[in-house]
Amino acid sequence: MQEIAEPPLPPAPGADAHLALDFANTAIALPGGQYVDLLGTPPAVNRWLTAHNLAPENADVQEMCATQLRALREHVRSLFAARIAAAPALPAAVDALNSALTSVPTAALLRWDANGPYRATPCPTNQILEHALATISASAADLLTSEEAETLTACDATPCNRYLLRHGRRHWCSTRCGDRVRAARAYARRTQSAAG
Template identity: 35%
Template sequence: MREPMSRDARLALDLALTIRHDGSGGVTDDLTEPADLTAWVRAHPEVLPDTGRFTASPEQLAAVRELRAAVRALFARAVRPGAPSPADAARLLPVPEAVRLLNEAAARTPTVPVLDWPDEAAPVAHRRPVRPDDELTSSLAHAVIAFLASPERERLRACHAPRCVRYFLKEHARQEWCKPSCGNRARVARHHQRHKATA
């Protein structure tokens, strides 16, 4: 039975998955320029209140990339005793540093209560960031913290199919790979290994 994924889990995974296999044996980064981050945020309208008007600055890109490094280090810890993603194995941040970076990112945007009271409607209170420039990183960090502190974390796995560097949430008991194509590559690789061993 397929288990649903929370908004926080989806956001945390989508951020981690901006590091991916490039199709030719290497790893590529989907967040190398501010325009890349702008496109990513606009594809995730749940991140910010006015995502369609968001344009990333170089400072925001650096902050999100730093946060992503912390997230991938914490994902590697979460999948223990399993191995981390091959993309991370040689360059993981120490866990205490990753936790510190995540917590600092979450604290970057203090909020203040704001009252909205439109005509012919009930008043509504919500929270607005004091420093909107830090809202993106803080919002992402809040989602990651909520995901890592939830029971969903126990379903987190690193895909170990050849050339895959993704993390995924296990949706059923027999799932070993992030997607069927990775399962096919893993089976083909095992088949070749068995034939090479007997040859």
Template identity: 40%
Template sequence: MSEEKEKGRPLPPAPGSAEHAGIALANTWQVFSGGTRDLLADRERASSWLADNGLIGQGAALGDPCTARLRTLRHHVRRLLSATAGASEPPEDSITAVNAAIKAAPSATLIAWDRERGLHRVVTHPVDELTDSLLAALAADTAELLCGPDASRIAACAAAPCSRFYLRTHGARQWCSVRCGDRIRAARAYRRKSSA
């Protein structure tokens, strides 16, 4: 498959990305042979990704500074996932960045009432703190993943140059998707055939 066709086709969700927003965030940076795709490259794409993942309402939009903050958090989340997948020491600045994002938003939920839902709990914040709350939610999910029972299942796709992370569904799993596995198997078959 050509580079342009590969870049144009959306990748299937990696195992674990539906349950962990931190994995989904990390996988917004995608590497292909000869190129990359950044699902957070600008505020329109970032807002679309957030809305598609239920993190903001449809029609809501981030500004450029908030989009840059989201990309910075992604960078630190990727570094922490990479360290965990490789069983190496996590970068201290990435731990600090994720902790700062968690602490930036109020965590207390208040009581609210409306006729449709009755009494319910809400986190209230001014509009300018929406990004803090969004980043805190993503960072908190990442912290739960890295410190919870799924941490030992975090893996980086072994189909170079793929840059995605996933949760292993079984011990032998090496790839984030069937697409990556098929690509590697096809390359192996081609090498065997051409060397014969």
């Protein structure tokens, strides 16, 4: 997959309200066999995390962390696909989300220094990735268990692999994909008319 700084398509419907939906759509299949991976390199991962307020600009994400994030993305995509198909989820995908959800304490911990006791939420810079994984996993779990999950669908435009929340009859993630679907339908009608 090629790495670029800006996504080639606007966010899919629902991605602005659901971090996990935007995250799942960071691997983009385009016409002509092209693929864009917005998490393809450590600097790209750092940009994405920073843009979503999950890491500071200077987080210095390494390849091992980028690999973990891409692995979580595949698990989230797998869970979305299972939900859409009303099929059983892969246990490994559920386990991966639950592992990320439980790896970061959510309660402010008790700390004690020379000034006495205080509460602090743990998220030092060496735990940025765990925090990001947990936040994304919580977003995925929230979406999958919400009423909106009924509107979760895959884009109908071939070869697009993005997910969206369907509004009305719209089943594509962008105007570009919608235009491709309409053009393919028109071509099929013309071909059928010419053959008949």
